Amino acid sequence: SQKIEQNSEALNIQEGKTATLTCNYTNYSPAYLQWYRQDPGRGPVFLLLIRENEKEKRKERLKVTFDTTLKQSLFHITASQPADSATYLCAIGYSGGGADGLTFGKGTHLIIQP
């Protein structure tokens, strides 16, 4: 079965620096990969989606890369702020038949220190 690994349970970054989160998957490559943000006591909030034929996606201070050779996605937050502190979830999905829901990683807890 497909497994997703996200780097470290907690990541501490100084305000203003770039935070980089890692998502690695095993087995066959997904059709697309998504990143979500989750705050305590709330449901996840969608941030970015990147498809298998895309190398990079950007949205404001966020950037996602997708390397199907390394079976890895990197999620970057530039000019990080304390308000960016949250748990970030990586999720993969497949087109076509079979499971249509997402397979999630455990998440990385990001702490931006002022």
Place this chain on the structure above:
Amino acid sequence: ETGVTQTPRHLVMGMTNKKSLKCEQHLGHNAMYWYKQSAKKPLELMFVYSLEERVENNSVPSRFSPECPNSSHLFLHLHTLQPEDSALYLCASSQERHNEQFFGPGTRLTVL
């Protein structure tokens, strides 16, 4: 109201009780999902509905029974649950089956 709503937000039930969780989406989406989120574990997909038809059931125990009466509403009926079923139950919807998903706030379930 906008987005995805879930009721109740908190639920405490005994193992012999029967209860239902409700999800409603106001986004005009065609697909809806139930996920379970336990401490220290990733979100686990339970059920997927697309255009009101169940697409996926990831070997969920029969004590969990979903119902999707129309494209805006999704229920999760619970009966004879176990303490290990205590978790945050999240509902989500998406425009199509492979697009980004919009999550509700979840129902925090405690089984005594």
